[in-house]
Amino acid sequence: MADILVTGGTGFIGANLVNELRERDHNVWTLDIDFSPDERHYRVDIGEYRQLRDVFDEHDFDYVYNAAAEYGRWNGEDHYENLWQTNAVGTKNILRIQADEGFRLIDFSSAEVYGDHSGTMTEELTEEQSFRLMNDYAMSKRVNEMQVRNAMEKFGTESVMVRPVNCYGPQEHYSEYRGVVPIFIWHALNDKPYTVYEGHKRIFDYVGDTARTLANIVDNFHPGEVYNLGGNPDWEISIGELSDLILDYLDKDDGIVTYEEKEEMTTDVKRIDSTKARDHLNHDPQVPPEEGIPETIEWFKSEYDL
């Protein structure tokens, strides 16, 4: 059993990961910019070094999952000050403390680092090819990966990086900046109009599947590796099909939907290769959208009393 800290532990992927790790009997603490009633929670902004340093003075951890981040393409454009402070400075803070403390780090990147690449995304591509990154959020995540690699070389630390893509599911609270799944569900549940950009396709990954793979890293730690974490390629659907799936489950028609061709500065199709995560981490997505979307809708209904 390991002592584990999950930054962003009250956030979407963080909360799911914490549940998974606790079910495996690890000793798990959370850390987040947000408050939590959990007795094992630290309220800390990772962009503020002193707050973070205090946590590590109080407790030694074997593993730190750094899932804290300003998330989302448009969030990063509207709140770029927060984005750079949390993502670039915050990650650097963690890397400096790691150099002193020696914990193993699992740092969260994003498939956004592939930019507008339209072919299959394999991990090593980012080391060879230059991708056009269309937003500051993507840039900050690419910066994080380089910061992690440089820190490993400079300080001899051990880290792994993960690139989730289109992860969705319970615990992802709605805001206008979240992924397309919570945005569509929120609007459909509240009968509010929303726009479907039909020119885009995605493979959605259910967070329960992602969390299991993430938790597996503790037992299969390959320092220096970066892993794509995507759903089953057979599950690729268009954004229009996603919308239909939600509306069908709710027995609603698409009267609230405006259809448009493409969203500006957004990848058309994301096809991600998660072979390495399957090989190293037993990544094995089980939940197709037909199951995961209804689960997520039910969580929304219960969470928001809808």
Added chain:
Amino acid sequence: MADILVTGGTGFIGANLVNELRERDHNVWTLDIDFSPDERHYRVDIGEYRQLRDVFDEHDFDYVYNAAAEYGRWNGEDHYENLWQTNAVGTKNILRIQADEGFRLIDFSSAEVYGDHSGTMTEELTEEQSFRLMNDYAMSKRVNEMQVRNAMEKFGTESVMVRPVNCYGPQEHYSEYRGVVPIFIWHALNDKPYTVYEGHKRIFDYVGDTARTLANIVDNFHPGEVYNLGGNPDWEISIGELSDLILDYLDKDDGIVTYEEKEEMTTDVKRIDSTKARDHLNHDPQVPPEEGIPETIEWFKSEYDL
């Protein structure tokens, strides 16, 4: 005659550029985190939006040279909080104001964006190949270039980017984080020990030459272009030869010098292709190290009473 703002206008390249632009009878204002007695100076931290916004509410500019930045590889590692705030957030602040005001922007990047590339550096390489960026300063400059490109596409603004490399000369004040030229001169003048990493070669570019080319952009503005700005390739010298040049001019021996093979996480050889700057901007370096180094030493003597 144009109304021009130079951010970082009291800094090294900024101060030289301001002189050059004023000699050409442009109306030039400076802006810097530092104070200045100049009546046409704004004391502003570009990382602070309100301070920057006030300047543009007060004055309309035709051109803005954004030379303000946290500079230097090791400075960025030791002061990464300042680096990301000034370079990433600060540039984004300027781009947002540009979207409102419509001035033409000349944004300062760096040849650090070529990372550990050992071949000749041509501008389009960064769009094709992925380079290992070995420090946060390099990353922040690469981020700036992408921010500028995205802003041009999103807001229809007009910008040009420049990548100076190994620029040196008068007005570069000494700190431990500055370039190798002021570091060697400072130590040699003060008889303080310094280290020469013999495994590195550079082409040094005299700031007077750089400033002339930069000033030419106003008359030869090609939106979207990025320019390498380097010295004459014939002037390539090793770091050891640079040290000898300085010591010879000062009639000192190399007793204060420790020789080592290579500096960690630093490019071995930088060979930069400035053909595009020659074609578009009449970039035409005139001052070889044999002339520029003595000029710089004389400036140091006078500036620091040495």
